[in-house]
Structures are given as structure tokens and as C-alpha cells.
Amino acid sequence: MEMESKYSISCNQGIAKVELCGRLDATNAPALQDELKKLAGQSISSLVFLAKDLEYISSAGLRAIIFAKQKIGVDTQVYLIGAQATVLNVVKMSGLDTFMTIQDNL
């Protein structure tokens, strides 16, 4: 019943899209964090997390997102797209909704 957790990152014209699936927790967040780190210095204007198929995000997952924002740049806009209620709930609880733009669709 549990979805395989994976993510893919694509980068085009200063817009980085990160597709998140399944679970993002302490077991796989560090790897995502390392991947995101590579975006630093590539003049990324928007960092878009596509979260439609994300089922679970823990504080470790949130940390990866905060980290990305800190590393990639102060001017980078962060978007969270299509997040499910459970994920949104966690984002709000941790106050991350204050620096991310939350949208249903792109």
C-alpha cells in the first residue's frame, strides 16, 4: 500500500522543478538535500515543489526544503503545488507557509 518514495529534479531557464512522491522522511531527505545543494549557484529564480503524490513529509523533509531556500538564494521564490491536506497541515504547523507560495495548480 505504501508508495515507493522518489523524487526527480529538472531545471529549465532558472526554474527548478522538484517532483516529490510517496514519503519524504529522515531516510531519504538527506539525499534530496544533497541534490538540491547542486542547484546553488545556478541562478535559480523559482524553486517549485510538485507535491501532488507526496503522502508524508516529516520535519526532516521540511528541513530539506528550508535548507534549499537558504542555500539556493534569498531571492528564490519557493512554490508548493498541489499538496494534499495532510502535507499542507504539516507545512502550516511548522510555519513554512510564510515563505512558500502554496497553489493547487501550476
Add this chain to the structure above:
Amino acid sequence: MAKIVMAAKIENLRPMLNFISDMSRQLGFSKENINEIEIACEEPLVNVINYAYPDKKGDIEVSCNIIEDNGLEIQIGDSGQPFDPIAKVDPDIHAPLQERKIGGLGIYMMKNIMDKSEYKRDGDKNVLTLIKYIGEKDKSKGGSAAGEESFSWPLEYMKRETFKKGDILFKKGDAAEKMYYIKSGALRLTELNLVVGSGQVIGEMGIFSPYKERTASAVCEEDLEAYSMGKDEVIRFFRQDPAMAISLTQLSIKRFIENLKKETEARERLASELRIAHDIQNSMLPRIFPPFPDRKEFEIYAMMDAAKEVGGDFYDFFFVDKDKLCVIIGDVSGKGVPAALFMAISKTLFKTEAMRGLLPNETIENVNNLLCVDNQMCMFVTIFCLVLDTRTGQVVYSNGGHNPPLVCSYKACFDFVKGPSGLVVGAMEGAKAECGNIKLEPNDFIFLYTDGVTEAMNSKRELFTEERLQSALCKLRDQEITQVVQNMRQELFNYVQDAPQSDDITMVVLKYKGDGDVAKG
């Protein structure tokens, strides 16, 4: 309900979380709640996995229990290093700086999600207990015994009584003669700040306990209908219905145990906070020796041993300019937490003032005036403050009501500093302090201490005294300064033997070696 034990490894995180979510599902939590519970548990599990076992070999024990019919109690246990995740603001101490401020996020979320988060060090185990209730927990139930509802009261043996809102059933200290079963309404046990309502029983302790005194006052919050039973009726009832008697006794004991448990938990929480305060306080004192390895003109060594978890003694030493070393020793009136707080303020003020390059008496006068403001508890601190010129061995000092240090000249024996001594600091605004001078020759040293040394008491309540201090020191004068302090501490241990340490013990030894050239020669 159920328990699993797994190796503390990251690959076991998901199996453990699955176990917890399965248990939550069985109990009827909503999908959102289950998700939250997983998030709450992930952080402490990851903490154990990453930090509990330095050699990465150890187990995590996760157990789930149903409590009070509608709660899930999750216990996460490990036998690694003592670690209280709740007290720690930032558990992610190994993270790089940019990440640090987000290290506490997981614990913040855990506390936010769960209705109760509690840490306990149980023997050699860390046990974190997390509780989540389904729906809103009924606050008015307080911590009362589950199962009281199922107990059917022998109303035929009891006397019906009614009270109006605001009526007092009994006051703390009253003779406890009867117990009450509350049929309807509510009352407040004022000292316990607990509201009890219909279906509950109060005052049963008065019947069963040998101390026939009310431990709290009971005031009606609402109009009350209650049934009371005195000791004689209880005896009659016990004879007629032994099975019910057992139930009632069990109810009473259950409550007693719950109260005891609550008190014990409160005490443990306090003890854990005090341990943290102890560490904070110790970290305020310089503890790395030698503190200035490249300075050959002098040696310094110090120790503080608090009688309680936290204490009022302190010492400090620092350079006020490139040649002048300031050394301070102080003792705050009183002991424990109040003394520790006052100590923290005093130590900071003394250092701040002394760093301005003032004479020791000016430092003392300024700090005195600063402490006098808002010192409503009338606390004070005794202080000995000296400034050593490391080029010449010239010492300028000022004494604010502190025990006079001893000076050992290399040729003669230790003797007490006979110079001026002023008023304690923080007691009277505008008090003046005086300066004294000592000239240290190479290899002379000064022994500073607090009254915990001279007033160390043996089991016959006899003090160690200044005379014993002086003669003990004379025997230690040829030793290294670390040895002087450690042997002096041993001397005190030998003197007090089994008697508990009555006051904080602090010692500082400063040895002048002469300026660079002399030290080499």
C-alpha cells in the same frame, strides 16, 4: 498493547513508524491524526538512531498502549547516552551553522502534535512517553481514576446532602470524617486546582488514611447533590458486602498511586531541570586548565563544588589588559536556585566592570550600586577581587566581606591577608571599598577560597576552621598548584567523612612565577 524492539538503524525507521501507525489505526485515529502521530514520532526515533549510541550499536524499543479508553501512549526507549529531547532546544548539534536554527523543528512539531510529551531517565534507559487522545480530551476529568463510573455506589448506606454553588464542603486541615460520592454538580479542590464532577468520589482518603485531616479544601463550583458516608457506615457496608469493600479499597488505592505517580513525575521533572541548570552554571566558570598556556609568568587553578545541584559560589579570571590579570572569587548568600541566579548576575557584572580596567575597589563599588537596585530579596555577595601585574608581581586587591585569602611566600608559610575588608556587595547603596597591596615574589602564591572550606562540617557539626586550613596548606606548599587544590579537597573529604556537604566549596590558587626572564632563570 504491543511492543517492538529493533536495532537503532535508519533502515528500521519506516518499519517502526508503520508499527505506530498500525496501532493508531486500530485505535480509531483519523488519517490526518495518524499522519501527525508518525511525524511526531519520527524526530525522536531519528534522534535515537543518530545520537544515542556513539558506536551505532543498540536497540530502540517502541511500545504502544491504550490509556484512559481514548488515548494512545507511545513509549520510545533506548539504553544509550542520557538525552532529554524535550529539554534540548536544538538537538541537531552536529548540523552546520546555517541549519542549526531549524534543528529544533521536529521536536517543536512533536510537542505541538502530541497531547503530552515527557522524558524520563529510567535507570540506564531513556524513555520518551508521547500521548495522543482521540478527539478533545475531557479536561474536567482531571487525572481521576478510570473505572469509577463502573463502580455502583451503595446509596442505601449513604446520606444524601445538597449544597449550593459557593458552599464549602470542607477546608484543608479539617478533620476528615466522611467521604462523598457526587451525584450531580461539580466542586473544586482549591489547593489541587482540580474540578471533580458527577460520578466521582472525594474524601475517601479521610476514611482509609491514618492521617485524618483534609489535604485540600472543597468548594462547590455548581449546585451539588452528593451522598456521604462516614467511617461507621463504611465499616457496616464492608461487613455486608465484602466484594464491594474490595472494590472501594482498590479505588482508593488506585487514586493514591495516581497521586503519588503525579508527584513523582513532578519531582523528576524538577530534578531534570536542576541537572540542566547545574550544567549551565558549571559552564559559566572557566574550567580549562591551564587557561593561558602561553603565559609563563603565572599559574592558576580553580575548582567549584556545589553542595546542591546549583550553588552560589563562583570564580573567574581574565586579562584586563595585556599584563594585568584579574582574579575574582565570590560567594552569594544562600544556596540553591536563588543563589545561582544571583551568582549569574553578580559574576557578569563583576567581569563587565573589571574589564573596564578599574581598580578592584572601584569595581566592587560599582557592582554594589548596580546590585542594590531592585534587590528586593536582600541577597548579597561576598567578593575578593585582585589584579595581578604579571610583569612585577604587584597585586592590588579589594575585599567585599569575603574570607581573607592566604598568601604563601616561598620562604615563609601561608598567612592570611591582613589588609582592609569592606562591606558585602549588594547590601547597602553607596558603600565604599578600599584597596590593599601585596607584592608577590616568584613562586609565591595566593590561595583564595569560600567559606565552604573553613566551615565544612563533620558529623559532630564541628567546623574545619581557618586554623586547620592554614596548617593543611603549609604542608602542601611545595606541591604543584593543581595538587594543592586537589589535596586540599581530599583533606576536606577526610574531615567531613560521611556528613553531607553543607555549603558550596570553591578554591582558586594563583602562583606567580615572575616575568619571562625570571621564569626562565
